[in-house]
Amino acid sequence: MEEKHTWDKINQWADELDVLKAIIAKTELVETNKWGGLIYTYHNKNILGIGGFKSYFGIWFMNGVFLKDPARVLIAATDETKALRQWRFQSKEALNESLILQYIQEAIDNEVKGISHKPQKKEAVVCAFFAHELQKDVAFAAAFEKFSLTKKKEFLEYIASAKQEKTKVSRMEKIKPMVLQNIGLHDQYR
Structure with missing residues (x-):
């Protein structure tokens, strides 16, 4: 054994x-x-x-x-x-x-x-910039929908956490090809 x-x-x-x-x-x-x-x-x-x-x-x-x-x-x-x-x-x-x-x-x-600590769920990430990008590009939206909830959240947080518009744009340019190729934001570390 x-x-x-x-x-x-x-x-x-x-x-x-x-x-x-x-x-x-x-x-x-x-x-x-x-x-x-x-x-x-x-x-x-x-x-x-x-x-x-x-x-x-x-x-x-x-x-x-x-x-x-x-x-x-x-x-x-x-x-x-x-x-x-x-x-x-x-x-x-x-x-x-x-x-x-x-x-x-x-x-x-x-x-x-039943006395135990229940982790609090985080609020869902809302990112108008990301939502707009999904509406603009049907192929991007379809590819994004194939990801798990966890991977979707990673992408959303990555874009939403940018403070400046130009940073959001550059991050979107980075992740769009990844999403279209079905590559998660942190896949290289998994």
């Missing part, structure tokens, strides 16, 4: 991660491999992940912002982090199994109750 990858870039936390896995195995969570590491799910919903980093190993709860956190151990990794919360450890001795299981159970209970 192929070994699953864990986030432990410098391989110094193998024993500690095994202890965490053993604790998590006592729950209803299912171990999966996503985004290059171990993620634990409940009814196909991501609940938590584990991994090792330079100075710590830890658990991150996908909707940790909703956990009561009585031990005050959860932190947001960055200022921009919305719902995810980390619990960092520096040693096996720091692992409190009963407390970890309590946090995991609360995370599962929250999922069952």
Whole structure:
């Protein structure tokens, strides 16, 4: 059987991660491999992940912002982090199994109750300049309609984000041949 990858870039936390896995195995969570590491799910919903980093190993709860956190151990990794919360450890001795299981159970209970962060949808991009170009050129409009919603949005944002009219014109000149050849704006990076 192929070994699953864990986030432990410098391989110094193998024993500690095994202890965490053993604790998590006592729950209803299912171990999966996503985004290059171990993620634990409940009814196909991501609940938590584990991994090792330079100075710590830890658990991150996908909707940790909703956990009561009585031990005050959860932190947001960055200022921009919305719902995810980390619990960092520096040693096996720091692992409190009963407390970890309590946090995991609360995370599962929250999922069952539907308590989770829902990303806000961005408003649809509207660009009159782009709409006018589509109306002017039937072939361009037909080719544009073949793209996925994501690729359409990329093109729209690219044109709409230009502040000056001359920039919009030059960007349109750049993308028109791409659209006609069915090449997405960022295809070269995919």
